[in-house]
Each structure stands twice: as structure tokens, then as C-alpha cells.
Amino acid sequence: MFQEEIQRYYEALREPKINKIEELVREFIEKHVSSVVILNEGLIGAMGIIGQEFKASKLWVPEVLLAARNMHRGIEILKPELLKNNVPSKGKFLIGTVKGDIHDIGKNLVIMMMTGAGYQVIDLGIDVPQERFLEAIDKERPDIVGLSALLTTTMLEMKEVVKSIPKNFSSPPKIIIGGAPVTRKFSEEIAADGYGEDAIRAVELADQLLMSKGMI
Ligand code: B12
Incomplete structure (x- = not known):
């Protein structure tokens, strides 16, 4: 352009x-x-x-x-x-913007791309506390969880959520993270399963993770 x-x-x-x-x-x-x-x-x-x-x-x-x-x-x-290239459901994807953060434009784009790529998406919205993620994972049993954060302060909240998921579930979902201040290095530091710099990468990442689980 x-x-x-x-x-x-x-x-x-x-x-x-x-x-x-x-x-x-x-x-x-x-x-x-x-x-x-x-x-x-x-x-x-x-x-x-x-x-x-x-x-x-x-x-x-x-x-x-x-x-x-x-x-x-x-x-x-x-x-x-x-969404023109819609394909049948590949897996369940649960996403939210973490606690303290109300930015949702990027999250909504990720939702749109994941929907278009054939994922069933559950959107927890914005300012989502750790407990709410855990409750929703328990109820919905997603294959992949996405966390979004746009503030350097709320990135730290991601760390808490990423830590708590494997502690609470015997077969935990894969966790991917993103948002403007998030980096690959940070995602490695907090032991997330992947980092996506944009919504297209979110889909590639989710596909790769499901493939490694033998699901697609
Ligand atoms: C729009 C905006 C707002 C709007 C949000 C409206 C909304 N409904 O979202 C409003 C006005 C409410 C707002 C408020 C604030 N904002 Co603001 N905001 C922005 C702005 C200008 C754009 C963000 C955006 O939508 N970008 C476009 C989208 C498409 O990009 P994105 O979110 O990064 O998402 C992409 C990728 O990151 C990735 N992605 C995103 N999430 C995920 C998740 C996964 C799983 C994956 C794989 C990928 C992924 O894919 C997306 C699509 O490609 C940014 C500036 C910037 N450069 O980011 C500041 C910015 C994020 N805001 C900032 C600040 C400081 C604030 C406030 C504290 C301001 C204030 N004094 O009140 C408040 C905080 C409110 C809160 N508690 O959250 C700072 C953060 C600084 C920092 N380092 O922490 C920024 C960087 C501006 C700046 N340069 O100072 N803001």
C-alpha cells in the first residue's frame, strides 16, 4: 500500500x-x-x-x-x-486479555484469524483474572490457550497464568502468548509453548502445536 x-x-x-x-x-x-x-x-x-x-x-x-x-x-x-476460506473445526482455542489489561483489538484479530482457519474459539474477553482462565479451561477443555497483553505491567500477569495451568491440569492445553510488548525471549522465559508476533503467526503456531500432539 x-x-x-x-x-x-x-x-x-x-x-x-x-x-x-x-x-x-x-x-x-x-x-x-x-x-x-x-x-x-x-x-x-x-x-x-x-x-x-x-x-x-x-x-x-x-x-x-x-x-x-x-x-x-x-x-x-x-x-x-x-473468513472466506472457512474450513471445518480443527480444535478448540480459548483466549483472553490478561488481568489489568483492556486492550482487545489484537486479541479480536487473533480470534478472527483462528476462526477463519477452522478453530472453535472461546473468547473470555478483557481483564481476565487467572482463576477465570482456570475455570474456563476446566469447563471447556481447549486444545490451545492464548493470552494477550499490551502493557509491560500486565505481561507479568501472563507469567502467573502460564505457571498455574500445568499445576492444575494433568493434560494441560498448549499455551501461546502475544501482544505488542511480548517477545519470543519472554515467552521462553515464562515457559509458554509459543509466541506469535501477529494473528497469522498465531494460526501457524496453533497448527504446529496440534500437529506435534498428532491432532491434525
Ligand atoms: C488502542 C490503544 C488503546 C485503547 C485500547 C482500545 C481497545 N479496545 O483495545 C485505549 C485508549 C483504551 C488504551 C488504553 C491504555 N493504553 Co493503550 N494503546 C493503544 C495502541 C495505540 C494500539 C494498540 C492496538 O490495538 N494495536 C493494534 C493491534 C492489531 O496490535 P496488537 O494489539 O499488538 O496485536 C497484534 C499482535 O501483538 C498479536 N497478538 C495480540 N494478542 C495476541 C495473543 C496471542 C495469543 C498471539 C499469538 C498474538 C497476539 O496479533 C495481533 C494482530 O496482528 C497502543 C500502541 C501500540 N503501538 O501498540 C497503546 C499502548 C499499548 N497503550 C499504552 C498505555 C500506556 C495505555 C494506558 C495505560 C493509557 C492510560 N494512561 O490510561 C491505558 C491502559 C488501559 C488498560 N488497563 O489496559 C502503551 C503501553 C506502554 C507499555 N509499555 O506498557 C502503548 C504501547 C502506547 C504507548 N506507546 O505508550 N490504549
């Missing part, structure tokens, strides 16, 4: 009127731009600029909230395109 096009996504994310982002995403779908490009370069690219401006205090929380609302709407419009 050209810089000017990414700029249009940026402007649409900043726009109080929600129809701007709706029109823009539809325009690009009609122009046959790949849905993955619209997502990764348009929407996520523009959100990256918002993130930098937020960090530099050029934007404030209400403006970022507005961008998040617009981003959700853009993703909603793109969803049918991204």
Missing part, C-alpha cells in the same frame, strides 16, 4: 464519523485489494501511527478510543473477506 493510502486510513481512524472508515474499507475491497493487505498495511499500519503519536503525547486517550472504535468497525467490514 502507498504512503498516501495508509494516510487515508490514518485520517479515517481519527474521524468522529464512523462512515469514513466504512467507506474506505469498502472502497479498497471493491478495488480488489487483498483483505490481508487492507488489514496489515491499512488498518494496523494506521493504528501504528496512532500508537507513536499517543506515545509522544500528541494524542490523548479519548482520541485513541475513537480510533479503536473505528478500527473495530473497519475490521467488522473486512471480516467476511478474511
Whole structure:
């Protein structure tokens, strides 16, 4: 995508009127731009600029909230395109954003990609405490659990959840983690089964883990 096009996504994310982002995403779908490009370069690219401006205090929380609302709407419009290659259920995937953290755009993208790849997804939402993960794992018996965190402080909560799962289950699910501050090194340190830098990698990772269990 050209810089000017990414700029249009940026402007649409900043726009109080929600129809701007709706029109823009539809325009690009009609122009046959790949849905993955619209997502990764348009929407996520523009959100990256918002993130930098937020960090530099050029934007404030209400403006970022507005961008998040617009981003959700853009993703909603793109969803049918991204889910076009639907395949039968591969396994159960349970995901949540950990305690203390309310960021959910990335988590929702992971959910969308996992659904599109054929996983049955259980979404625990945001600000999910360790006990809630354990209860849900007990009830749902997922094959894979995903943890999302966007704050350096809540990354530490991931460590607690990852530690508690094998302690509570004799055949524990595989655990994958992700979110902007998370790294492969951190995932190794806390003994998660895998780290995914984006939603596409989340699917690859889940497939690999199930393959190693002989499930697919
Ligand atoms: C939007 C946003 C918000 C919105 C969130 C709205 C929402 N519904 O999510 C609002 C305004 C509410 C918000 C609040 C805050 N935010 Co904020 N926010 C952002 C921002 C700009 C974008 C995040 C985003 O959605 N990115 C786009 C998505 C698609 O990317 P992603 O989440 O990384 O997800 C991808 C991958 O990481 C991966 N992934 C994600 N989860 C998972 C899970 C698994 C299992 C796998 C495999 C992969 C995976 O796949 C995703 C898709 O590709 C970031 C800046 C940034 N650069 O990240 C700051 C940022 C995360 N926020 C920040 C801060 C400080 C805050 C606040 C503390 C601000 C405040 N003073 O109140 C609060 C915290 C609230 C809380 N308790 O959680 C800081 C964090 C700094 C730090 N190091 O901890 C950042 C980095 C901004 C900054 N540079 O300062 N924020």
C-alpha cells in the first residue's frame, strides 16, 4: 500500500464519523485489494501511527478510543473477506486479555484469524483474572490457550497464568502468548509453548502445536 493510502486510513481512524472508515474499507475491497493487505498495511499500519503519536503525547486517550472504535468497525467490514476460506473445526482455542489489561483489538484479530482457519474459539474477553482462565479451561477443555497483553505491567500477569495451568491440569492445553510488548525471549522465559508476533503467526503456531500432539 502507498504512503498516501495508509494516510487515508490514518485520517479515517481519527474521524468522529464512523462512515469514513466504512467507506474506505469498502472502497479498497471493491478495488480488489487483498483483505490481508487492507488489514496489515491499512488498518494496523494506521493504528501504528496512532500508537507513536499517543506515545509522544500528541494524542490523548479519548482520541485513541475513537480510533479503536473505528478500527473495530473497519475490521467488522473486512471480516467476511478474511473468513472466506472457512474450513471445518480443527480444535478448540480459548483466549483472553490478561488481568489489568483492556486492550482487545489484537486479541479480536487473533480470534478472527483462528476462526477463519477452522478453530472453535472461546473468547473470555478483557481483564481476565487467572482463576477465570482456570475455570474456563476446566469447563471447556481447549486444545490451545492464548493470552494477550499490551502493557509491560500486565505481561507479568501472563507469567502467573502460564505457571498455574500445568499445576492444575494433568493434560494441560498448549499455551501461546502475544501482544505488542511480548517477545519470543519472554515467552521462553515464562515457559509458554509459543509466541506469535501477529494473528497469522498465531494460526501457524496453533497448527504446529496440534500437529506435534498428532491432532491434525
Ligand atoms: C488502542 C490503544 C488503546 C485503547 C485500547 C482500545 C481497545 N479496545 O483495545 C485505549 C485508549 C483504551 C488504551 C488504553 C491504555 N493504553 Co493503550 N494503546 C493503544 C495502541 C495505540 C494500539 C494498540 C492496538 O490495538 N494495536 C493494534 C493491534 C492489531 O496490535 P496488537 O494489539 O499488538 O496485536 C497484534 C499482535 O501483538 C498479536 N497478538 C495480540 N494478542 C495476541 C495473543 C496471542 C495469543 C498471539 C499469538 C498474538 C497476539 O496479533 C495481533 C494482530 O496482528 C497502543 C500502541 C501500540 N503501538 O501498540 C497503546 C499502548 C499499548 N497503550 C499504552 C498505555 C500506556 C495505555 C494506558 C495505560 C493509557 C492510560 N494512561 O490510561 C491505558 C491502559 C488501559 C488498560 N488497563 O489496559 C502503551 C503501553 C506502554 C507499555 N509499555 O506498557 C502503548 C504501547 C502506547 C504507548 N506507546 O505508550 N490504549
